[in-house]
Amino acid sequence: MTLGGLLLFGVVAISLGLWFPQRWRVSALAAVSTLALFALQPTVPIRHWDFWLPTLTLALTVCVWAAIRPLRPEPLRISPLAVSLFIFTFFILTLPRYLGPLCCLTRSRPPDIWFVALALIAIAALAYGLTRLNASPRALWVVLLLLLALFIVWKVEPLARGISAGLRALAGQDPSLAAASELRWLGFSYVAFRLLHTVRDRMTGKLPALTLTEFITYVIFFPTLTAGPIDRADRFIKDLRQSYALSAFTARDGGQRLALGLFKKFVLADSLAFFALNGVNATQATSPLWLWILLYAYAFRLYFDFSGYTDIALGLGQWLGFKLPENFDRPYLKPNLTAFWNSWHITLAQWFRAYFFNPFTRALRNSPRELPPALIIFLTQFSTMLLIGLWHSVTWNFVIWGAWHGVGLFIHNRYLDFMRPRLPLFDSRPRLKQAAHILGVLLTFHYVTLGWVWFALPDVTLAAKTFIRLWGI
Numbered sequence: 001m002t003l004g005g006l007l008l009f010g011v012v013a014i015s016l017g018l019w020f021p022q023r024w025r026v027s028a029l030a031a032v033s034t035l036a037l038f039a040l041q042p043t044v045p046i047r048h049w050d051f052w053l054p055t056l057t058l059a060l061t062v063c064v065w066a067a068i069r070p071l072r073p074e075p076l077r078i079s080p081l082a083v084s085l086f087i088f089t090f091f092i093l094t095l096p097r098y099l100g101p102l103c104c105l106t107r108s109r110p111p112d113i114w115f116v117a118l119a120l121i122a123i124a125a126l127a128y129g130l131t132r133l134n135a136s137p138r139a140l141w142v143v144l145l146l147l148l149a150l151f152i153v154w155k156v157e158p159l160a161r162g163i164s165a166g167l168r169a170l171a172g173q174d175p176s177l178a179a180a181s182e183l184r185w186l187g188f189s190y191v192a193f194r195l196l197h198t199v200r201d202r203m204t205g206k207l208p209a210l211t212l213t214e215f216i217t218y219v220i221f222f223p224t225l226t227a228g229p230i231d232r233a234d235r236f237i238k239d240l241r242q243s244y245a246l247s248a249f250t251a252r253d254g255g256q257r258l259a260l261g262l263f264k265k266f267v268l269a270d271s272l273a274f275f276a277l278n279g280v281n282a283t284q285a286t287s288p289l290w291l292w293i294l295l296y297a298y299a300f301r302l303y304f305d306f307s308g309y310t311d312i313a314l315g316l317g318q319w320l321g322f323k324l325p326e327n328f329d330r331p332y333l334k335p336n337l338t339a340f341w342n343s344w345h346i347t348l349a350q351w352f353r354a355y356f357f358n359p360f361t362r363a364l365r366n367s368p369r370e371l372p373p374a375l376i377i378f379l380t381q382f383s384t385m386l387l388i389g390l391w392h393s394v395t396w397n398f399v400i401w402g403a404w405h406g407v408g409l410f411i412h413n414r415y416l417d418f419m420r421p422r423l424p425l426f427d428s429r430p431r432l433k434q435a436a437h438i439l440g441v442l443l444t445f446h447y448v449t450l451g452w453v454w455f456a457l458p459d460v461t462l463a464a465k466t467f468i469r470l471w472g473i
Helices: 003-019 022-040 049-068 080-098 113-131 137-155 157-170 188-203 212-220 233-241 248-272 288-319 337-341 346-365 373-392 396-427 430-456 460-469
Strands: none
Touching: 003 022, 003 248, 003 288, 022 049, 022 212, 022 233, 049 113, 049 137, 049 188, 049 212, 080 113, 137 157, 137 188, 188 212, 188 233, 188 346, 212 233, 248 288, 288 430, 288 460, 337 396, 337 430, 346 373, 373 396, 396 430, 396 460, 430 460
């Protein structure tokens, strides 16, 4: 996202906060988020797919809403305003293809309007069919598994390359040029996690009833679309439904958060990017010292980039009346790896804790075959971190990165168990306790930073060579 685009979002957020009455608020947010979804979608070499990928995001959102809507004895009622807004937005997106120089909001010319109309009819028909399933447990499991399957297919490079080849063939382009990197689907990882969360919470009876426009706004809320945080529907909807008008205090507070995020992203992160570790300079560095400098630069560049985007999202959210969840809390100053993961990408860690770690832990503890507590801890921590690695991409680099953190968390857990009876010794010696804290911060930071080697470099061989060269070997 460019600086100009972010400033435009700021103007839009202030305008919505100042001038839109409450009864129009949800519809306006849904419309703006939909337009942002298409405008921010990166260029895709496959013809028209920078239009169809955002359309697919909306189709998934509408169909999941239809599948999870609460059981009701009365017929399905959808707001005419929501339908009209949805159709009108698509016409705004597609009509400019006929306006010559004025085209277009999307990166390339959108498809013919008749194809778009047929797609809207197909989406509506599929959504209506899903409403007839009445949110049955079996139907919800099918929806959940289909979302997981789509997520896996898009993350596994050979499968994504096969899809790219098929789409190229349909578009009359050369399938031999297909690459997984062509399918840059804006915000799909975050959208998928929000959809999975809502389906799972519907299955357990925890999801509040949401209208279609509310659900669309939650899933593709434009400040959080590209880099999170991953908000919960029940928390988000409370902010969405409350009466709100932008005050001077909120404008100042949100503006300060937005300015901090812009400084982190466009000054600090973008400056560090010039000499942060990557596949090119990793091979060009002539000494271990330079490799360490490149690696430190990458560690801080990643933090400032990611936390900067989060600050921007939180600032825009404040202007719109939303108190979005924090995603970072000084992670590089934490004295152990557990504390690091409680302060780095907090909402992602909480998502995996709620929907995988806790259920898996309960399942192992209730297993007919009694397992040692240490083994349960290792299996749950290791598998959770492995999945977090694979969430980024299904490659061996991210498998190793996830395993690195899984093993590190288990070692810390065993160390904590060993040190528990010895902690009173530190409480009676404040200087020793402070020294242990500083040592813990240094060890944790360097353990995390060494793990970024697998995160930053494109293949396992180069990452392994770089990892060894850091030690002068």
